[in-house]
Amino acid sequence: MRICVINPNTTSSMTELMAEVARSAAAPDTEIVAVTSSMGPASIESHYDEALSVPGLLSAIMADRASTRRSDAYLIACFGDPGLDAAREVACAPVLGIAQAAMHLAVLSGGGFSVVTTLSRTVSRAEELTHRYGVAGLCRGVHACDIPVLELESNPDTEAILIDACARALAGDGSESVVLGCGGMADLAARISAKIGAPVIDGVAAGVRLLEALVPIGGFPGPASGEFARPPVNDYTGLLSGFALTTQR
Amino acid sequence: MRICVINPNTTSSMTELMAEVARSAAAPDTEIVAVTSSMGPASIESHYDEALSVPGLLSAIMADRASTRRSDAYLIACFGDPGLDAAREVACAPVLGIAQAAMHLAVLSGGGFSVVTTLSRTVSRAEELTHRYGVAGLCRGVHACDIPVLELESNPDTEAILIDACARALAGDGSESVVLGCGGMADLAARISAKIGAPVIDGVAAGVRLLEALVPIGGFPGPASGEFARPPVNDYTGLLSGFALTTQR
Amino acid sequence: MRICVINPNTTSSMTELMAEVARSAAAPDTEIVAVTSSMGPASIESHYDEALSVPGLLSAIMADRASTRRSDAYLIACFGDPGLDAAREVACAPVLGIAQAAMHLAVLSGGGFSVVTTLSRTVSRAEELTHRYGVAGLCRGVHACDIPVLELESNPDTEAILIDACARALAGDGSESVVLGCGGMADLAARISAKIGAPVIDGVAAGVRLLEALVPIGGFPGPASGEFARPPVNDYTGLLSGFALTTQR
């Protein structure tokens, strides 16, 4: 199986960090292809950044589909899950976002969960996703650690701050597990879990394993007339003229 | 007051149709500026089209903000309300989508409502929006009339088909009103209403009037640290490098 | 257009205050007719008061319908929205309550909102209305300022108390806007907004503008057999014998 992990921001060091986590999580016969978006924002910290990360994400999926070695599934490696529905339409294969993956594994691990995210302005977005994914009833709190995405790697205190934030969320919310609310925290999940004595769920590893669970089901992309069937052919112009779909799949 | 109506697809005849409806709906001292997206899909009939209409939409808003005569409010004239949250962040002014506007006026007009949209693949998207906007409990049905967006104008039977679809929705769903699920149907609302004897709500007129209600409230864009505060400055690269925000507003 | 603003309590100074706000909010060609209820409680501060404000409200609507110059729409100017469904049946025209109007404009202005109301015993009623109107998911808190309705005008500290209560609600709830929970606060919205730096929404102005948006839709009162069709003729006796409807509209 071949899983394409797409970092929808343009920061390749973050792609590498997530690729490493993805490879550690993957089964031996799963190949991880990690792609950095070729256009758009360097990090995703607003609705604006998120919306403008979508063309790069879709471009990466279509490049993969057009290649001689198509992937079997796609992971959108940003906690806002940008472009998920659009990606499903063009991927003709399972697609997950890392927020979706992490939140589903949290509820499957049992009981209530907390989310620890980066900046406080992303709290509302995470809460909105809990509603979208049907897990709001088990989400006991969303907390910001107030480290910007691109400082997660360089800030020497990141691990300590996250351990503290996760421990407080767990106790204060009465939760059974914690979800890490940014792909850039993916490498820290195991160490935080060991410290706080509870499952700590990173969406990158979660997403890879869930895609490994989805691909063998087969039958994708589903009914020919359904919501996620191949989009109708359409004219595209201007800066985005290269996004026009042709009839061939 | 100056309201900027943005058609997020690139078909200018549709912009003109909607501009005319917007002007008819607007108060005498409201100026309507209608803009056609400069990039992306000619019509929006899939999640893919919708996602790729967002850069053109945001570009139009930012061009308006950079002009000497900024608008006071913005209307996203596509029934999927693409890019709504991102648009709010950069507009620093009220922004509505036409689905949101039409659905809110429908529930304010009293009782349950039905939606009549274009293609059946857009039904799920409309249903999802009813949940997002808190009106799902009063939405009694979403129905497709199976006319593609760009044929609405040219198809000689559009009006008859829509009258029939709206009348059947009203009776079959036991609804009190009907929402038209595409900006390209905007000019037909009054004639359909007269035929079926119930309010028929088009989002373009609805949106203009609701923005006229929102602008005088003042206080936009709200708290400086809130979800919709100005996005942090960020690097943008590749095809979308022009979308980088500078600190000046 | 002619909008009839009905104060369902019997305190005419409050009617005048709200009429002034309504006229400021209305379009130049909108005529505001303000009516004080001719019977019932002097202020509405309990479920009991609210229930007994309804006959006076309905009487005012029917007097307007029977006049030579019928209004085109009706606004119920009490934050509990008493008699809304009944008013719709007899008005044969759009009817809104000020809680409904303010709450819908709050969610349309974007993000979560807080409510600041008068006495703490009315908090539950406001919360119930957020559920009724489908906005509970975005209502982040309802707070009492503990000033009785009829003291709002005379208390020299009203403005300062409200500014403080709104500022604390905004920050404490992480809201994007504040709804004022009493018609008697209507004249203070703009000043509070300027102080707290966020939209502050008063239901009287909100209601007038939303009715201006609803009237042009046409098609009211909707389907002849619907929930809001003209009530069946019925015998009325005793103190309320004057409320019998005749078949003529």
Add this chain to the structure above:
Amino acid sequence: MRICVINPNTTSSMTELMAEVARSAAAPDTEIVAVTSSMGPASIESHYDEALSVPGLLSAIMADRASTRRSDAYLIACFGDPGLDAAREVACAPVLGIAQAAMHLAVLSGGGFSVVTTLSRTVSRAEELTHRYGVAGLCRGVHACDIPVLELESNPDTEAILIDACARALAGDGSESVVLGCGGMADLAARISAKIGAPVIDGVAAGVRLLEALVPIGGFPGPASGEFARPPVNDYTGLLSGFALTTQR
């Protein structure tokens, strides 16, 4: 124990029918006092009628409170449960509506239930009550039998029509029980149940028995500062001047 059953319409034959059902349902040591409203509509078949039945209902409760032999609990014997919250404030004792009573006993009897009501225009009101009372998830359908309230007694086919409607609702909805949606059907519950082989729940008997369950709990009317505490004293004028509360209880 003394339970006051109040018919909020002015038709005394219906009060008698319901009083008989209430007495059959009551425990040997429960006294039933049945009161017909002294003002308002002869039957309740619209939101308008329902709103205008409330003063008569509240008047009846207050007359009972002022008498030398106060009742211990109150039953509002109309399926729309008019004036429930206001009645609680002035009764200082348990108060139920017959829709509330019947719906709660339906879910306590196990599984999903259907409602069979009178006119189709009351269907939406019954559905709204299922949401208000938290039983919407178990209400599998609301159906009209299309007999006006005041014809239930005189129409020779009432029983046959109701048996048919209940049997079809039970089978079509896959329900476990049926709720009768009008106090005027109260005497038929047992015969319909025998025919259709499932619990058929009438709100009058249900309400009497639930009040017998509530009264012994004690502690009413609850906290002195709560939502249902005694209303503040207020001026009342005009036709309703007699409704002013004095401080004495």
Add this chain to the structure above:
Amino acid sequence: MRICVINPNTTSSMTELMAEVARSAAAPDTEIVAVTSSMGPASIESHYDEALSVPGLLSAIMADRASTRRSDAYLIACFGDPGLDAAREVACAPVLGIAQAAMHLAVLSGGGFSVVTTLSRTVSRAEELTHRYGVAGLCRGVHACDIPVLELESNPDTEAILIDACARALAGDGSESVVLGCGGMADLAARISAKIGAPVIDGVAAGVRLLEALVPIGGFPGPASGEFARPPVNDYTGLLSGFALTTQR
């Protein structure tokens, strides 16, 4: 009427305590039969205990059904309501759990309620039940008093601790009533209510009275093909071979 109160744990002193409360609550012509489970846990303080209390509960019901003097209704006297759906299938008569009974009477008594339970690990279970029973919207808080079930009787401070916990819950949650979250607290309800000035609801008394309300409805066990119809005959083996049902009822 004969009501069988089943204590699903094996501690007979607790059965006696609950039997006394049940007899005090019952009507003069209601006979209370109290049964202690013949197998399983001595108290129910985990999901594990609760699951393993079900065979003893079902065994008690079937023994009653097989006796010459069958009961007319059954009360499951543990606040987790173990085995409720299964009990309904074999009882062919109304069955309630004490959590269900108490929570329904709480909402019928008016306004929001709080729950005071034993150990903090049972809080989540109580919250889950509020969702199952449709009363989550009115449950303002679930609080543990941290006394283990079997110490409730022997701990000399139980009453004082519960009075304090209930008073704080009432004030802190802004509730109108309090539900006691364990059958072992049943005898204290009246004394706590007198102290805190609000209804305090114990599920044992509540359950007896609600079953007295359900039995006269008749029509149980409902439709022959329904969810709660007699289970199909099935082979049972091993330790539980005695649980095989025969066709005779």
Add this chain to the structure above:
Amino acid sequence: MRICVINPNTTSSMTELMAEVARSAAAPDTEIVAVTSSMGPASIESHYDEALSVPGLLSAIMADRASTRRSDAYLIACFGDPGLDAAREVACAPVLGIAQAAMHLAVLSGGGFSVVTTLSRTVSRAEELTHRYGVAGLCRGVHACDIPVLELESNPDTEAILIDACARALAGDGSESVVLGCGGMADLAARISAKIGAPVIDGVAAGVRLLEALVPIGGFPGPASGEFARPPVNDYTGLLSGFALTTQR
């Protein structure tokens, strides 16, 4: 990794069928241990059967925990997910039910889904689970194929009936995928999927793969004081005396 698949009914041929599916689904280095319950019902076709399958299930888990080679995770292979919460408490490791697993993978595969189950009396149970797992909003229908569990293997028409039922559910509900509502259908998922052109999800394979995703997260069983912490030690008597837990884990 070692996953223990427990068939909570006593029919070993069904265990074998499910073990084969589990082994096909598992990663090469995952060992599947399949266990047939040693007590209780031969099939699970009622709430009664389901409740009485729990002791055998828990017994199997505890036997595994007491063995020298403990499993790393447990799968409850009955579509009602009996005993899930209790199993989590004693397993100290991830536990899933096959309904839970299948429903989560269905929503992760994208869009709405239908369920095709065995007997119509199990439809309500499946619907209840969709609410419990937060997927009710995406479940477009639950349908019975009316084949009893133990006839699934022997009935020569099972495959044809299921293909037909799944195809009709997919089209009629407008779903994107189908969930098979019984462990005894597990071996047919791939063939049905090929026929109907959409993902068909069997809970046994789904559960194995999801447990493979959960185990590496670590941190189980979570916080020492949480809802799923080891149950307190308790006395057990009678037929179930062997279920007493000792302090050693």
